[in-house]
Amino acid sequence: MKVSIVFTLQSALFFVLIVLLSPARVDGADLDAGQKVYATQCAVCHGTGGRPDADSPVVRGLGVMPADFSDPLFNSREPAGDWEMVIKHGGHALGLAEQMPAQGETLSDADIANVTAYIKSLVDTLAYPPGEMNLFLPTRTKKAFPEDEVVYIGRFTDQDGDNSQKHVLEFEKRVGKAGQAIVELVYESEGVVSELAEAEIGYKQALSFSQRHILSAAAVWAIPVEAEGDGELQTYLAYGRVLSDAWIFQSSLRLKFPFAGASDGEAEFAGIVHWVHTPWPRRIFPALEITATNPFRSRNGDLEWTVLPQARFGLTRGGHVALNLGVEVPLSDQTWDTRYYVTLLWDFADGSFFQGW
Ligand code: HEC
Structure with missing residues (x-):
């Protein structure tokens, strides 16, 4: 029993150490630039605040609902890197609907990183x-x-x-x-x-x-x-x-x-x-x-x-x-x-x- 306690404590200490050693995140995205990209390239389908408008003719014409970035659970659970892939290569390449267009030709990698940071910022997800x-x-x-x-x-x-x-x-x-x-x-x-x-x-x-x-x-x-x-x-x-x-x-x-x-x-x-x-x-x-x-x-x-x-x-x-x-x-x-x-x-x-x- 004694040895197990020591082993358990050692492992727990190991845990705490790695947690403490985690460096803070450096985030260099430009949200204003991201917002401009969003307004011109994305809002027509995804809606102004990130929530698609089900009644808009464009959305009705798609036949599939665009992602709702204003939902904190949905917004938090997808890694930004996956979204960058979807934006660059289109929905089809990542197993989503082909109505989500590939933007790799029109947007630079920096644009894509900025617009991704912007859609991530549309709702408070700190608790998720x-x-x-x-x-x-x-x-x-x-x-x-x-x-x-x-x-x-x-x-x-x-x-x-x-x-x-x-x-x-x-x-x-x-x-x-x-x-x-x-x-x-x-x-x-x-x-x-x-x-x-x-x-x-x-x-x-x-x-x-x-x-x-x-x-x-x-x-x-x-x-x-x-x-x-x-x-x-x-x-x-x-x-x-x-x-x-x-x-x-x-x-x-x-x-x-x-x-x-x-x-x-x-x-x-x-x-x-x-x-x-x-x-x-x-x-x-x-x-x-x-x-x-x-x-x-x-x-x-x-x-x-x-x-x-x-x-x-x-x-x-x-x-x-x-x-x-x-x-x-x-x-x-x-x-x-x-x-x-x-x-x-x-x-x-x-x-x-x-x-x-
Ligand atoms: C022509 C309409 C249209 C435009 C324009 C459009 N999207 Fe989409 N987008 C969609 C649809 C529809 C889906 C849903 C695909 C699915 O769920 O299968 C989607 C899905 C996504 C997803 C994937 C979310 C997930 O993990 O399920 C992201 C991220 C995204 N869009 C970002 C963008 C960004 C950023 C832009 C602008 C640069 C943009 N979209 C422009 C229609 C569009």
């Missing part, structure tokens, strides 16, 4: 975590951004005796300005035994965020369905950070407390670095993840380490449906040899599953 922090979903590290997402995770373990499989279906829904409800179903099979092992319900809240970092806390209650036992409470802190234009970092510290006895619980630290080498979402993004687990009952403080190389494959043009494939290899003397992970995610705030392929 910025879409910049909606980072790629890792395999084991918990994600900090509160979003609307359906995720399937399959885990296939090679081990002595019966190989085992675990299938998890997650449903996550944004609640309010910075919260998220979590519902999960866990199906396990090993040899001849297959069962809907447990259901999980939880809540996550973003506590601190900027354009470069996000810190969230969550609590999840795991309720056994067909599995033995009394269930457990899981709590975690999740942190995400933009390191540079091409690198992002995420980490989480998770504590598991089984109701049958907290000494059977464990602390798990996980961290991952993704290489974001292009702004185009339908690409392959490699990442390296590391985990360290410390069972509360371990007396000698042995940590179980694993390493998990993986890659995200953006499937739709806008990347709102993506696949993640990973292989986990134990670095300590775990009882299993290799684990294979398949993750399929659908960010349903960005459109239906079948849009933009």
Whole structure:
């Protein structure tokens, strides 16, 4: 127990340090210039204050509603970089409606940055975590951004005796300005035994965020369905950070407390670095993840380490449906040899599953 407390404290301290080291954002956009571009090139469809006028003949002629920048939730949840791509290359290139015209021929990159900063400024979004922090979903590290997402995770373990499989279906829904409800179903099979092992319900809240970092806390209650036992409470802190234009970092510290006895619980630290080498979402993004687990009952403080190389494959043009494939290899003397992970995610705030392929 003692070692776990030390481990937990060390990890928590590590968290605080990275948060403190986050530099402030430098923003060089010219809002006045952006407003001029907006008035001449965009307002006819998107409306003067960013809210499209459904009765205007132009909007009615489009057959699809232009984005409403005056809605703070919508305005905050999309990263400025994605919007710059849409403005430059047009809606179709990013899986949106082709009625949103490409402006790369008429507007310079500076114009596009300015008009994007201007539409971002049309409504106060300070209380909403910025879409910049909606980072790629890792395999084991918990994600900090509160979003609307359906995720399937399959885990296939090679081990002595019966190989085992675990299938998890997650449903996550944004609640309010910075919260998220979590519902999960866990199906396990090993040899001849297959069962809907447990259901999980939880809540996550973003506590601190900027354009470069996000810190969230969550609590999840795991309720056994067909599995033995009394269930457990899981709590975690999740942190995400933009390191540079091409690198992002995420980490989480998770504590598991089984109701049958907290000494059977464990602390798990996980961290991952993704290489974001292009702004185009339908690409392959490699990442390296590391985990360290410390069972509360371990007396000698042995940590179980694993390493998990993986890659995200953006499937739709806008990347709102993506696949993640990973292989986990134990670095300590775990009882299993290799684990294979398949993750399929659908960010349903960005459109239906079948849009933009
Ligand atoms: C001819 C009408 C039209 C004009 C002009 C136009 N847009 Fe759009 N825009 C649309 C429509 C329609 C959509 C919605 C696409 C969808 O949801 O599939 C859209 C979507 C967008 C989005 C994507 C929001 C998202 O993430 O869903 C951004 C950003 C945007 N427009 C910015 C601009 C800017 C900036 C300009 C001016 C430089 C501009 N638009 C000019 C019609 C237009």
